[in-house]
Amino acid sequence: MHRTIFLCLGLLSQAQVLADPPPQERQETLRNMLRHDCGACHGLTLKGGLGPALLASDLAAKSDDYLVDTIQNGRKGTAMPPWKPFISEQETLWLVQTILKRH
Amino acid sequence: MIKLRFSLFLCLLVSHGAVAEYRATGDLGIVIERAKGSALIINTSQRSILAKIESLGDLSHASVVFSRDERYAFIFGRDGGLTKIDLLQDKVAKRIIQAGNSIGGAISQDGHFIAVSNYTPGGIKIFLTETLELVAEIPAEYGENKLSKVVGLVDAPNQQFVFSLFDAGEIWLVDINNPKKPEIKKFKAIGKQPYDALLSPDGRYYIAGLFGEQGLAVLDLWNPETGVKRILPDYGKEDEKLPVYKMPHLEGWAVAGDYMLIPAVGQHEVLVIDKRSWTLVKRIPVAGQPVFVMARPDGRHIWVNFAFPDNQKLQIIDAKDLTIIKSLAPGKAVLHMEFTPRGEEVWVSVRDDNQLVVYDTESFKEIIRLPAENPSGIFFSSRAHKMGL
Numbered sequence: 001m002h003r004t005i006f007l008c009l010g011l012l013s014q015a016q017v018l019a020d021p022p023p024q025e026r027q028e029t030l031r032n033m034l035r036h037d038c039g040a041c042h043g044l045t046l047k048g049g050l051g052p053a054l055l056a057s058d059l060a061a062k063s064d065d066y067l068v069d070t071i072q073n074g075r076k077g078t079a080m081p082p083w084k085p086f087i088s089e090q091e092t093l094w095l096v097q098t099i100l101k102r103h
Numbered sequence: 104m105i106k107l108r109f110s111l112f113l114c115l116l117v118s119h120g121a122v123a124e125y126r127a128t129g130d131l132g133i134v135i136e137r138a139k140g141s142a143l144i145i146n147t148s149q150r151s152i153l154a155k156i157e158s159l160g161d162l163s164h165a166s167v168v169f170s171r172d173e174r175y176a177f178i179f180g181r182d183g184g185l186t187k188i189d190l191l192q193d194k195v196a197k198r199i200i201q202a203g204n205s206i207g208g209a210i211s212q213d214g215h216f217i218a219v220s221n222y223t224p225g226g227i228k229i230f231l232t233e234t235l236e237l238v239a240e241i242p243a244e245y246g247e248n249k250l251s252k253v254v255g256l257v258d259a260p261n262q263q264f265v266f267s268l269f270d271a272g273e274i275w276l277v278d279i280n281n282p283k284k285p286e287i288k289k290f291k292a293i294g295k296q297p298y299d300a301l302l303s304p305d306g307r308y309y310i311a312g313l314f315g316e317q318g319l320a321v322l323d324l325w326n327p328e329t330g331v332k333r334i335l336p337d338y339g340k341e342d343e344k345l346p347v348y349k350m351p352h353l354e355g356w357a358v359a360g361d362y363m364l365i366p367a368v369g370q371h372e373v374l375v376i377d378k379r380s381w382t383l384v385k386r387i388p389v390a391g392q393p394v395f396v397m398a399r400p401d402g403r404h405i406w407v408n409f410a411f412p413d414n415q416k417l418q419i420i421d422a423k424d425l426t427i428i429k430s431l432a433p434g435k436a437v438l439h440m441e442f443t444p445r446g447e448e449v450w451v452s453v454r455d456d457n458q459l460v461v462y463d464t465e466s467f468k469e470i471i472r473l474p475a476e477n478p479s480g481i482f483f484s485s486r487a488h489k490m491g492l
Binding site: 050 | 137138161162163164181182204206222223252254269296298314346347348349350411412436454455477
């Protein structure tokens with residue numbers, strides 16, 4: 001019984017955090033950005049370069065919040081810059097879920 | 104009879120024509136199509152695309168060196184691929200996967216060896232140019248069994264290679280006169296996170312840019328025993344460091360008289376350094392974070408491109424008074440530039456517009472646009488005879 005409730009809650013929260021997909025054209029811009037601009041450091045295939053690999057398996061242990069915060073605000077002490085001026089929080093969440101292949 | 108003789112002559116003429124498509128390679132080049140994993144062979148005299156070579160793997164950040172006979176191009180792919188392209192036959196002569204993740208390479212002074220710098224496993228590998236057979240492996244070990252990513256690999260006089268260890272903050276000088284047993288000199292604590300490096304055209308100075316702290320590290324190869332010297336340690340200390348959306352490249356050496364021009368990191372400036380005293384002469388404000396700062400072969404003009412979000416622009420600095428004399432907008436995502444051997448034209452890659460743009464470097468007028476799929480690096484065969492490239 002408890003488990004069922006827990007599962008339902010889990011599904012509910014999962015459903016709630018799924019980002020609203022940006023318009024098609026913006027999605028393409030974001031995907032292009034991911035491939036080429038994120039890819040400048042993380043590799044075109046996101047297998048890593050000067051920056052770490054960003055494949056779904058590499059990020060499995062990180063929370064969405066952490067990943068969104070990293071992209072939005074950058075990581076002090078590393079080369080990761082803040083992308084806040086170019087991508088909204090919602091778009092960032094969508095991008096994170098794209099990287100994690102949730103949609 | 105006369106008629107027969109004439110047709111025989113015609114025959115000879117035609118058949119001779121068929122075998123006589125000789126191709127010289129001194130005015131050829133390679134353009135990387137990064138997303139497609141292909142490379143174009145281009146001709147800079149005709150401004151034309153001769154061939155497209157496909158299936159070269161992950162070519163993001165790919166770079167190229169040329170054999171000294173300028174027949175072969177060696178492409179270093181991100182996925183560890185090392186491909187030898189035959190420019191005479193438009194085909195792959197040999198291809199190997201030598202590592203998991205790599206960043207660039209160099210060809211030795213005598214042309215017999217190719218060195219590749221790798222991120223995974225961190226280190227360099229040296230191959231025979233002829234066969235791509237492995238000759239030596241140098242893991243970039245530091246600390247306790249850790250391997251560092253290797254950046255800024257160049258060839259240097261006396262059969263040497265020089266490179267920097269990004270994670271370890273070291274510069275290593277490798278002598279391959281005995282290729283099976285390379286001699287390694289390590290320079291430690293040269294600065295935090297060297298991200299790229301260059302060799303001066305005379306082969307004397309190896310200069311690494313630092314990301315983790317201010318300044319640059321200089322190794323004088325005429326006096327390696329004096330160690331690595333830090334220059335501009337205080338540059339921009341009081342200024343807020345701006346975000347860097349793409350790491351600058353230190354490729355080639357932009358020199359104007361006694362001055363050297365390099366991209367600042369975290370400042371939208373090109374730095375002018377007096378190479379006699381290694382002091383800062385001027386900071387030139389530019390349109391964004393500079394990525395490539397490249398001098399026209401005669402040194403009169405310096406062309407600069409930029410990181411995202413200013414990567415649609417190009418700016419040109421006049422070496423005479425160190426001011427910007429021209430701004431251009433070639434298109435979306437300008438990634439690289441390469442000057443023709445004597446510099447009358449420059450080829451520019453515009454990634455998101457799928458184009459190569461050729462400019463006249465005196466009038467700054469556009470001469471032609473050629474199609475290419477997400478072009479990135481452009482490399483001309485004249486690099487074959489330049490140290491450090």
